[in-house]
Amino acid sequence: MNQKQFKHTTQICVRNYEVDWQGIVHNAHYLQYFEVGRIEYLKALGARLDLNTINGESRVVLVRNEIDYKAPAHFDDVINISTRVSFIKNTSFAMEGIMEKDRTKELVATNIAFHVWLDPREHASVPVPDEFRRMVQRFEGADCEIFWPTYKV
Amino acid sequence: MNQKQFKHTTQICVRNYEVDWQGIVHNAHYLQYFEVGRIEYLKALGARLDLNTINGESRVVLVRNEIDYKAPAHFDDVINISTRVSFIKNTSFAMEGIMEKDRTKELVATNIAFHVWLDPREHASVPVPDEFRRMVQRFEGADCEIFWPTYKV
Amino acid sequence: MNQKQFKHTTQICVRNYEVDWQGIVHNAHYLQYFEVGRIEYLKALGARLDLNTINGESRVVLVRNEIDYKAPAHFDDVINISTRVSFIKNTSFAMEGIMEKDRTKELVATNIAFHVWLDPREHASVPVPDEFRRMVQRFEGADCEIFWPTYKV
Amino acid sequence: MNQKQFKHTTQICVRNYEVDWQGIVHNAHYLQYFEVGRIEYLKALGARLDLNTINGESRVVLVRNEIDYKAPAHFDDVINISTRVSFIKNTSFAMEGIMEKDRTKELVATNIAFHVWLDPREHASVPVPDEFRRMVQRFEGADCEIFWPTYKV
Numbered sequence: 001m002n003q004k005q006f007k008h009t010t011q012i013c014v015r016n017y018e019v020d021w022q023g024i025v026h027n028a029h030y031l032q033y034f035e036v037g038r039i040e041y042l043k044a045l046g047a048r049l050d051l052n053t054i055n056g057e058s059r060v061v062l063v064r065n066e067i068d069y070k071a072p073a074h075f076d077d078v079i080n081i082s083t084r085v086s087f088i089k090n091t092s093f094a095m096e097g098i099m100e101k102d103r104t105k106e107l108v109a110t111n112i113a114f115h116v117w118l119d120p121r122e123h124a125s126v127p128v129p130d131e132f133r134r135m136v137q138r139f140e141g142a143d144c145e146i147f148w149p150t151y152k153v
Numbered sequence: 154m155n156q157k158q159f160k161h162t163t164q165i166c167v168r169n170y171e172v173d174w175q176g177i178v179h180n181a182h183y184l185q186y187f188e189v190g191r192i193e194y195l196k197a198l199g200a201r202l203d204l205n206t207i208n209g210e211s212r213v214v215l216v217r218n219e220i221d222y223k224a225p226a227h228f229d230d231v232i233n234i235s236t237r238v239s240f241i242k243n244t245s246f247a248m249e250g251i252m253e254k255d256r257t258k259e260l261v262a263t264n265i266a267f268h269v270w271l272d273p274r275e276h277a278s279v280p281v282p283d284e285f286r287r288m289v290q291r292f293e294g295a296d297c298e299i300f301w302p303t304y305k306v
Numbered sequence: 307m308n309q310k311q312f313k314h315t316t317q318i319c320v321r322n323y324e325v326d327w328q329g330i331v332h333n334a335h336y337l338q339y340f341e342v343g344r345i346e347y348l349k350a351l352g353a354r355l356d357l358n359t360i361n362g363e364s365r366v367v368l369v370r371n372e373i374d375y376k377a378p379a380h381f382d383d384v385i386n387i388s389t390r391v392s393f394i395k396n397t398s399f400a401m402e403g404i405m406e407k408d409r410t411k412e413l414v415a416t417n418i419a420f421h422v423w424l425d426p427r428e429h430a431s432v433p434v435p436d437e438f439r440r441m442v443q444r445f446e447g448a449d450c451e452i453f454w455p456t457y458k459v
Numbered sequence: 460m461n462q463k464q465f466k467h468t469t470q471i472c473v474r475n476y477e478v479d480w481q482g483i484v485h486n487a488h489y490l491q492y493f494e495v496g497r498i499e500y501l502k503a504l505g506a507r508l509d510l511n512t513i514n515g516e517s518r519v520v521l522v523r524n525e526i527d528y529k530a531p532a533h534f535d536d537v538i539n540i541s542t543r544v545s546f547i548k549n550t551s552f553a554m555e556g557i558m559e560k561d562r563t564k565e566l567v568a569t570n571i572a573f574h575v576w577l578d579p580r581e582h583a584s585v586p587v588p589d590e591f592r593r594m595v596q597r598f599e600g601a602d603c604e605i606f607w608p609t610y611k612v
Contacts, residue, residue, distance in 0.1 A: 017181060
């Protein structure tokens with residue numbers, strides 16, 4: 001996985017209060033950076049910013065995060081965060097992120113974040129809306145394994 | 154000002170991610186600690202936790218913070234945070250905080266946080282509700298300079 | 307996996323600034339809570355607090371985090387965080403965490419954090435020190451799959 | 460005080476995890492933003508980034524922060540942070556900050572941060588180094604009330 005496989009990249013600069021006593025970015029902040037990446041990605045898609053209520057009737061819930069730490073980022077490092085939707089299934093989808101140092105292209109961390117679409121009144125998962133599938137397909141082209149439920153065929 | 158002048162004290166333990174590259178608590182975290190103190194104080198008062206809508210019609214807004222840093226706190230330090238309402242005026246009130254190290258009683262920082270009661274529809278300040286004045290007076294006794302607006306006399 | 311399988315539990319209370327615009331704890335804060343759990347665990351083991359230099363010659367590096375979000379935590383929730391070392395291999399070990407709401411025992415999140423022991427001068431992994439293996443074995447008893455390198459047999 | 464009186468401005472965009480349950484930036488994050496401003500200012504001055512050891516023998520310590528909150532910032536707001544050194548005395552100096560919304564120029568918050576130069580071995584304040592005075596004077600011109608100790612005359 002490298003940044004060339006991604007169509008969306010945004011940039012952050014490590015702030016001093018994100019650096020811990022080892023002089024490196026604390027592990028929880030990488031999750032925040034990846035989320036910055038996801039939100040900028042969703043804005044680039046044309047999605048309304050509040051992912052939480054993208055169709056007014058359901059909610060998107062983050063159910064699992066996997067982060068691999070490859071090399072530490074330091075204070076004042078400029079970091080490129082690339083983001084994509086890697087798949088959409090019936091009621092869930094995953095977003096991948098990858099962070100590289102801007103200057104050296106060193107890989108800093110990778111992330112995959114699994115989301116489920118929920119009906120909050122029923123506390124049950126619901127199909128990912130077609131509107132969201134189309135937005136992603138338009139942006140990602142053939143690179144995203146988008147699953148269209150069989151009733152769509 | 155020392156902790157004996159306060160009727161309410163709560164405790165936190167410095168977490169490793171709150172410690173910066175100098176090995177000491179980052180200056181913004183002290184504000185978070187003082188806010189922990191204010192919230193525990195309001196709970197002890199019997200106030201509903203959402204200070205924001207204490208009477209359902211108005212909002213409490215933080216308008217000014219003053220913090221004096223006296224001695225740095227370090228990872229794993231147990232800190233006692235004492236809190237009080239120091240005065241209530243017509244539409245505003247102030248809460249003071251003081252932090253000491255539990256083991257050495259060393260003074261870490263002091264804070265005064267100024268709040269205003271607002272009517273969010275009118276974008277105008279409104280009198281601090283009598284319910285809140287009474288709660289504070291009951292808890293603080295004579296130590297708090299509570300101002301009752303003249304129409305109350 | 308439930309908290310009865312863990313010998314160490316510590317407690318935190320959700321602070322208001324950890325709660326996001328959905329009224330629930332932001333996903334990155336759970337990582338911070340699990341780290342609070344790991345540090346309290348290491349203190350209970352008798353380890354020196356600075357895990358980073360546990361034997362003065364090498365460093366412990368977090369290389370991967372997996373978090374499953376089961377149910378959201380809210381402001382002022384008291385959360386029990388249980389922690390254990392689940393295995394020690396030649397140059398790596400993993401720590402598991404589980405968070406439950408104190409009042410309802412509802413499962414909030416689970417975590418597994420993979421660490422590697424490094425020689426920072428060589429940028430190479432080194433065996434987990436025997437001192438650390440013994441500390442964990444003493445604390446965990448038979449429940450931890452501790453790997454002793456073959457030269458130990 | 461407005462941004463035209465400042466020679467240095469940097470920009471941040473409000474991140475979703477900085478927004479609290481009221482939908483507005485939590486009060487402690489403004490301190491972090493102002494510190495981003497101070498660090499970018501010091502870089503623009505040509506100072507080495509680690510303000511802490513600017514002359515290798517002494518430390519800069521933040522001793523007091525004053526923040527006035529004027530209007531709340533919201534998720535995704537672009538904020539301009541202007542920073543300057545407002546005075547340098549014998550052993551202390553102050554840095555002022557002002558935050559405005561990029562789109563509307565609405566004033567968000569103002570800050571003044573008081574620093575003292577310390578000799579950490581003696582635990583005593585020491586004169587602000589001439590190197591730092593010159594850096595600031597070169598950058599600010601006549602706008603900064605720089606105090607040169609009388610022994611300099």
